[in-house]
Amino acid sequence: MSDPLAELIGRSLRTEVSDVRSEIVRRDPHVELERVRYVAGGLERSLILKRVPRERDLEVHLLPFLARKSAHVPRVHSRGIPPPAVPAKRWLLLDDTVDAPSACDADPRAIVEAKVAIERAVAGDAPALRALGVPELPPAAIAALAPPELADDAAEAARRLAGWPTSLVHGDLVCENTSLADGEVRIGEWRWAHLGCALLDVVRLTGDLVERGEAVLGIALSRVYGGLVDRQIGTDELRAAELLERVVAGQRRD
Numbered sequence: 337m338s339d340p341l342a343e344l345i346g347r348s349l350r351t352e353v354s355d356v357r358s359e360i361v362r363r364d365p366h367v368e369l370e371r372v373r374y375v376a377g378g379l380e381r382s383l384i385l386k387r388v389p390r391e392r393d394l395e396v397h398l399l400p401f402l403a404r405k406s407a408h409v410p411r412v413h414s415r416g417i418p419p420p421a422v423p424a425k426r427w428l429l430l431d432d433t434v435d436a437p438s439a440c441d442a443d444p445r446a447i448v449e450a451k452v453a454i455e456r457a458v459a460g461d462a463p464a465l466r467a468l469g470v471p472e473l474p475p476a477a478i479a480a481l482a483p484p485e486l487a488d489d490a491a492e493a494a495r496r497l498a499g500w501p502t503s504l505v506h507g508d509l510v511c512e513n514t515s516l517a518d519g520e521v522r523i524g525e526w527r528w529a530h531l532g533c534a535l536l537d538v539v540r541l542t543g544d545l546v547e548r549g550e551a552v553l554g555i556a557l558s559r560v561y562g563g564l565v566d567r568q569i570g571t572d573e574l575r576a577a578e579l580l581e582r583v584v585a586g587q588r589r590d
Contacts, residue, residue: 345383351376353375355375357372357374359371365389366388366389368386368387368425369384369385370384370386383413383430384431387425387426390426395527398468398469398526399412402458408523410524416428433515433522436522438515439511440514440544440545440550444511445557448564449564450523451534451537452565455504462531465531470531473532474498474502474533475576478532478580479491479580483583486579494576496576503534504529504531505530505532505536506529507527507588510540511544535573536584541554541557542557
């Protein structure tokens with residue numbers, strides 16, 4: 337009897353595989369990660385089969401596109417998008433970076449450099465990104481989502497950031513969503529991606545480093561980002577981005 341999982345791995349990699357077995361490494365209402373171990377070329381290897389519900393499937397559409405543009409995202413070997421009438425989860429077959437060290441464990445500045453490289457790689461692809469389902473969320477649109485107690489401050493923050501160019505924003509750029517694999521920084525978990533002000537990614541990563549007790553590393557990131565995108569980033573802009581990131585964080589929790 338044929339093994340559907342072995343057939344999927346073999347077709348995706350276009351090679352002979354054997355001794356295919358799997359284990360669930362994470363399962364919650366938003367994602368299921370299944371590690372698939374197999375033997376190819378006499379060596380044991382592994383991949384991750386990532387399944388997500390339809391309402392959380394932006395990454396299924398976006399990540400293959402990004403993987404063609406940049407080495408700084410997980411490599412996609414295949415994906416599955418069932419027909420609308422089929423109540424099945426969407427899936428991606430990815431390189432296994434689940435147990436890889438976070439890129440924050442090395443030099444967080446390399447994460448900023450990788451993020452800017454991705455921004456540049458898709459800078460001319462806004463129509464394609466919109467077609468893939470990436471929403472537009474400029475500062476003014478984020479401010480409109482603020483709770484009443486933050487509405488006025490959020491509107492002022494949006495005004496301060498109105499002049500920033502529209503870029504691909506990761507939406508949850510924290511250490512946990514980065515990895516070091518084959519000497520490269522990889523940035524995963526793109527389900528909150530949008531088109532907007534990418535300074536929010538920088539303050540999100542900085543805040544995560546502060547929470548990890550690595551404030552010294554985090555403080556320099558805005559200067560690194562400003563140098564890469566050729567902009568002077570003032571304190572007022574950073575505070576505005578921090579406030580709008582708080583609003584976005586509320587949307588992620590919802």
